[in-house]
Amino acid sequence: SCQRQIPLVIMTSDDTHSRTLKLLESNAYFGMSSSQVILLKQ
Incomplete structure (x- = not known):
């Protein structure tokens, strides 16, 4: 089975x-x- 990581922004x-x-x-x-989590500074 293929597992994908859902990104969290x-x-x-x-x-x-x-x-x-x-x-x-x-x-x-x-x-x-940690590669799944994206921090965007506005």
Whole structure:
């Protein structure tokens, strides 16, 4: 069987970008691969 990873895109701001990244890293991306998670700073 073929398993695909669904990307997760999270839009952040200057104020929230680093905190969001730290949260993801400290929680091992909540079970997702770090390559699945894309942070977009607006």
